[in-house]
Amino acid sequence: MRLVRVLVLVVGFLCAGLPLAWMALSSVKERADTIAQHPKVLPFATTTPAPESLVFAPTTGSWSELAVVHAGAQASFWEHLGNSVLIGVLSTLCSVVLGTACAYGFSRFRVPGEKDWLFFVLSTRFMPPLAVVVPVLLMYRQLDLAGTHLGLVLLYTVFNLSLSVWLMKGFLDEIPRAFEEAAMVDGYTRAQAFVRVVLPEARTGMAVTAVFCLISAWNEYGFAMTLNSSGAVTVPAYFAGLAGNIEGMPWPQVAAGAIVFVAPIVVFTVLVRKHLLRGMTFGTIKQ
Amino acid sequence: MSAPENREAFVRPPALELRGVTKRFGAGASAGRGARALDGVDLVLGEREFLVVLGPTGAGKTTLLRTIAGLETPDAGSVALHGRDARALAPADRDVALVFQNFSLYPSATVRENLAFPLAAPARRLSRAEIDERVAWAAKLLHVERLLDRPAKKLSGGEMQRVAIGRAIVRRPKLFLMDEPLTNLDAKLREELRVELRELARELETPVVWVTHDQAEALTMADRVALLVDGRIVQTGTPEDVYARPNSPLAARELGTPPMNLFDVERKDERWITADGVELARADAGAPERATIGVRPEHVLLDGGPSDAVVHVVEDWGPSRVLFAHVGAHALHVLAPRDCALRAGDRFRPTFDVRRVVVWPRA
Structure with a gap:
């Protein structure tokens, strides 16, 4: 039994590790x-x-060339990484903050038609997002949002919001109401009780939600490629854009950049790995 | 010299005054339908009074406390604290302390942090030194000084409840609300804390509304007992009043273990007789024609009565024995002395202590 477990782990590790090693x-x-x-x-x-x-013969040339602006691109890898960080972090922040606020409302107050609203929130995930890429592109052109940081931040926030609301509702439901009620009787306003009592208890839930939102915004390619091919280009779109390059794909530089690009997600995920499983089974565990 | 003082004492409003408080829950609650948790509750609590609200599970006890604390808004009726209409006051502004039944402490915080939490509220603006001093005072009063730096989740049930009560007293509120604070503790600890907390309330000179389903708590702790059944107050009075002179069969059923014996009877001359013809006891000539009579199990003597009763079960309760018997077709509980020799199947002739029989006229 133990041997099987070890074997499964080894195979799993190889599957996950080989691409990274390559x-x-x-x-x-x-x-x-x-x-x-x-x-x-x-x-x-x-x-x-x-x-x-x-x-x-190994060489570190590609790593120092991450700062080079390749033919066909507008900026170096580092600048594109900057775009990714800005867009990823901002949209994650917005999703988690808005999602937590919305979930708190659903969790603690009697909302008329609560179930219908929650289903509506969930239903926004039913459609593959790319199905609306053309209308979004037209709207963004009209609003001058195409090729801007703000455009992608808005878009990713909206896409991640339903996940964020549902995840956070699961986490907040597990925090006893009495926690805030005790604080409110003890002299705190609801807002103060939320900050002093609920938020500290919801920290892990927010971290888990943030991981999911960040991963999805960080890795998003379709919209980034369509909307932001000319400005505020994120790393996935930048790499894809290099493919048509007249010098040919600079593979070593892409590989070096990809490692840098993957690293923060790996670190972030490892930090909250204990809570990820609870996040994924949200709503199914009730004490 | 003493005249103004007297006048002030005369006009001093009660610590708490509820008038016609009604609260509904569930579907259509806002439209006046829905299950009634509280149904026209009137309640007045004097300064320094210890009021125990006794009622079965689901009677609306917790809703009552939550309404007083401001966590629920009544659908109808008024709540006044020390003469001030409290309906517009947020829970934080009511200066009451609530000890919850199922929540006591923030598990990840230490005892000290838990005790300091109510004092650290932004609206209170206490200095660090004042907070420390009050925490030390409360910890001493409840004998939890040595636990101060322990995380709350590492405490035993009894310690937790002490600290929870400490949280309530630490800011010296104008009113304590206690929601079955001892229910989850074991019997020995419960008894110990019962005495301690009664003393504490007296020392602090703060009025208490204590909610419980445990009649021992009600009878031992209360200055006054209020019986709450199905969202209504059916009787209020001293423990002696409520126990010895229940004002209705409903109130009689609520208090007493084993329960009070109740019979629907008619008066034939000077005898109480049930509808199926069993003679139970002597009646006063002036008593109503039709009545419900009640007699506590400890007021039933084992011989000399007018009818035969059969013992079904004898339970050993330690200091006494409880006979579960039938007189005619009617169940009868008798609290008998420990040396009572009656066994299951034995017959006896129960006599009701006529001075203790309670009579309610019946239509």
Whole structure:
């Protein structure tokens, strides 16, 4: 039984780890090595190796070239990463704050038609978002939101809001009402009680919700590509844009950039991993 | 010299005054339908009075306290605290303390933080030193000084409840509201805290509304008992009044273990006789023709009565025995001395202590 468990874990780890390892290897190759016919997997060569050899000579050139503006792009990787960070963090912040506020209302007050409203909120997730990319594009052009940070922040906030409301409602429902009621009788206003008593208890829930929102905004590609191909380009759209580049795809630089791009998500997820499972099973656990 | 003082004492309003308080819940509550949790409750609480509201589960006890605290808004009726209409006051502005039944403390905070929490409210503007001093005072009063730096979730049930009560007294409110604060504790601890808290309330000279379904709490702690059944106050009075002179069969049923024996009877000359012809006791000549009579189990003697009764079960209650018997077709509880020799199946002739029989006229 234990052996099976270990085996499953090893296989799972390989599946998850191999792409990352390949990215890491590619980031220290020359471009020629990344597209060589024979795979190059061992970064140990000191002299020029034979073309069929598994060995290649590692270089850190691609890492320093992250600051280079490639042909066909408007800015360096770092600037695009800046766009991603700005848009991802702002939209996550908005989603979590608005979602928490909305969920608190549903959780604590008698809202007429509460179930219908909550279903409506959920139903906004039923449609694949990309189905509305054209109307959104037309609207954004009209409003001059295409190619701006604000445009994507708004869009990602709206997309993540339903998830955020539902997740936060699950978490807030688990915090006894008596927590705030005691505070209110003790001399706090509802707003003060919310800040002093509810928010500290909801911290983990908000962190989990933030991870989900951040991942979805961080990785979003379709809208970023369509709406923001010319300005405030995020990293996924930037990488995709390099593909049509006259110099050919700069694979080592893309690999290096991808590692940088993935790192914060991995760190963030590892930090709140204990609570992620509870977030994903929201609404199903009731004490 | 003493005239103004007297006048002031005369006009001093009660600590709490409820008039016709009604609260409905559930579907259509706002339209005047829905289940009634409180139905026209009138209640007056004097300065320093210890009032116990006794009622079964679902009688509306918790709703009553929540309405007084301002956590619920009554659909009808008025709530006044020390003569001030409280309906427009937020819970924070009512200066009452509420000890919840199912919540006592913030689990992740220490005892000290929990005690300081009510004092640290922004509206209160107490200095750090004042807060520390009051926390120390409350901790001493409730004997929890050595627990101050322990996280609340590491306390035992009894310690938790002490600290919860500490949270209530620490800011010296004008009124305590206690929602079954001892219910979740074991019997021994309950008895101990009962005595302690009664003393504490007296020392603090603060009025208390104490809600419970435990009649021992009601009879031992209360200056006055209010019986709450189905959202209505059916009787208020001293424990002695409510126990010895229930004002209705409903009130009689609510208080007493084993319960009061109740019979629907008619008066034939000077005898109480049930509809199926069982003679129970002597009646006064002036008594009503049709009545419900009640007699407590401890006021039933084991012989000399007019009719036969059969013992079904004998329960050993320690200091006494309880006989579950039938007289005719009617159930009869008798509290007998421990040396009572009657066993299941035995017959006896129960006599009601006529001075203790309570008579309610019946239409």
